[in-house]
Amino acid sequence: MTGPLEDSYTKIQEWLKENTKRFAFKKLEREIVTSGVCVECGACVENCPADALTGDYSSGKYVPTLTGKCIACGICYANCPRTYFYRDTLLGNVRSAWKARAVDRNESAQDGGAVTAILSNMLNTGRIDAAVVVQGDPDKPWMPIAKIAGSAKEVAKSSGSIYTHAPIVQGVVQAFKEGAKKIAVVGTSCNVDAVHNMEASPSGPIKGIKGAEAIQFGLFCTKSYDYPGLTKFLADKGVDIKDVKRFAIAGGKMVVEHSAGEAEWKVGELEEFSSSSCAYCHDMNSKNADISCGNVGSDEGWTTLLLMTERGEKIFKQAVKAKVIEAEPIDEKAIRAVDNLARFKAARWYKMKAH
Template sequence: MIEKVQRSFGLAKDRLEGSKDSYGRLIREIVNTGVCTHCGACVATCDVLEWVDGKPKLTGKCTGCGVCYNQCPRTLTVEVDLIGDYLSSYTAKASNERIEGQDGGVVTAIIEFLLDTGLIDSAIVTQKDEKNPWKPKPSIVKNKEELYKSSGSIYSHSQTVVKLVEAIKEGDNSIAFVGTPCNIDAIHKMKDSPTGLLNLFMRANIIKIGLFCMDSFNYESLRSFMASKGIDINKIQKMTIQKGKFTFISEDGETWAYPVHDLDIAKSSSCNYCIDLTSENADISVGSVGSPSGWSTVLIRTGIGEEIFNEAVKNGYIELRDKAPSMKSVLFLAKLKKVELYTVKKRRTFVIRYISEEGVEEKEFKEEKAEKEVVLEESVAKLKAAKMSRPKLIDDFQKIKFTLTNTSGRSLEDVTVNISHVSEFFETASYDDKINVWYPFEELEFQFPRVDNDQEYLVRVIDKNNRVMTKSIDINKVLEKAKKKK
């Protein structure tokens, strides 16, 4: 029996060869984030792991075989768990040269086919607002000329469900609906829930075409970001997100590219909780990940989706590439989204704006000490209740950025974060932010502008019971590190 068990371990290691799912990854994603179930599956399947003080501990060298990680009930490692069920996958593009899609124009080509053949009464798409450049405008289209105006991606939320219900009220019974995963989920629930409108109104036949989506951005915040970088939104012809870069391309070909995380302040808060990259509840899912430039990755998920896609190909609306899409790339990004299940990400970004006012009274800085009779709670006193990341300088050294993480293992209530500039024992600028509830392992990002002739900043975190953390930021040291990186 022992030999059979060992043979099973060997088979598991062989199948996981090259997975890079090490003990470190298990600790980082599962144990340190507080979602470990204490089941012991990792320890039971690894000779160099022991259960010590309520968590797995490495007692020997980790080979990175991935067995422990892949036994954990909280990790997502199987393809169907990452991108959902699908029948087939293709690399494709639109045959019609008039279609100027984001990458391949497949979505537009499918709807063009459905309109030409009379299989749908209308389609719900997103167009650009005529008066506000790049602002999403949900629309009902019934002909190809209107359809072509919707080609290309817009990286902001579009209330397309409103237009779907409007089309149904107008008498359209067969409708193609194009949306991001969150919008597709709304339609799925409206169709499948016992109290869903589309379930109760049986005459509505909705074909769901889902888009791959990693993040969506608030329109006004995105516009403000572009303005801060000197980018005229009126002259932008295309926006893309590829390889971790958000790229803006102007009409004359000029480009600006920024790391996507630089736009976190503009990102929709709901994206921090979304775990669906590929629109798992769609009939057909389409995105650029996994295919070369100018082509789309297509996942066929349902029978009706397969029939429609095959007919569109057969009738010359869509061209297929011989080589299948790289599902490895799709799975990699999908896992980054799924990790939201067990890693609490940033939920809020605090941008502190310093307004200099004449006559602001300088306040003497005094290091506060607890009186002798005050007894600190065990969970705050004995644990490192909060952790501050290394401060960074952003926006041409004009702002300081750092994150605070609640490492206490519990929710902290009525938290005050005080940031002050200290000069010769005086506070020359002081800001307070209030957080009603700070959840375990939740990250709070702070960005604040530097004051003139700054020397040192003090960060104090206080909850309703005790002082949680006090940290100082030596601006000279931060400047030295920033200059070395340059």
């Protein structure tokens, strides 16, 4: 039978094939149905163009069930009200996506050193009075503390990633107390959201200062770790956190360079030491930031930059023009890798059982 709806399904299948990854019903079943997230609306069953799904009431509640042959067209996953599917839902308002690296890359940079290079350019050109960045506490190695950097030299001392929640708001408030009017701040989505509220909401204290700005660099983040837990995990593996020179998380592994060599573990092994608040977070790339920055989507030695606001776009263009970073647009395959990580994080909280 053909009709307008069937024609529409054919067009949707073409669109999905060209524009996104198409998920088979098995993924929907695993992520939404068996996890207890399903709202029993039947959007998957009713819209299956292959008539492969049935709403099964035998358990007393409506359960979408595969009773025919799934053609993996992706329509069920795309139309479910509980999946995170479209790019704007996953990543927010991405104006453009780039890979970038510092022309003069600092050795301790985490990836391409683009964050440090752009902040340095903003300080050198007077675009900001200070940058709020993060360093390890000199008395407690790898315990993050906020630093107010007033020069490129000071910003450079803070390159690299510390995988623990950092008190950046402390640094932001202090910077304004010390008389700064325009600042930039680096943080993961949770902490950037605090600064975003302070700058954008009617009750935000930065909004109340005429001409004040807090430009936000959001770091991609899937998890951060509690300091005592991370210290214990390493100690159990024979590594004193004081001897660690560098942490890196990429491709599902944590790699630790320390004075006696290098060690790596699957991030799953550190699960019990992750911060409890991360279980509730489904914003991988800091949707509220001006520029979102991470490594997924770029080759080693480069930073992926998502330009999220007009202000972020201008700052990025100034850094390119000043030749402090080199940058290339990333292709659709690369940005899908970012989508996938964001989708993984967004759906992860469904694993928490409400009952």
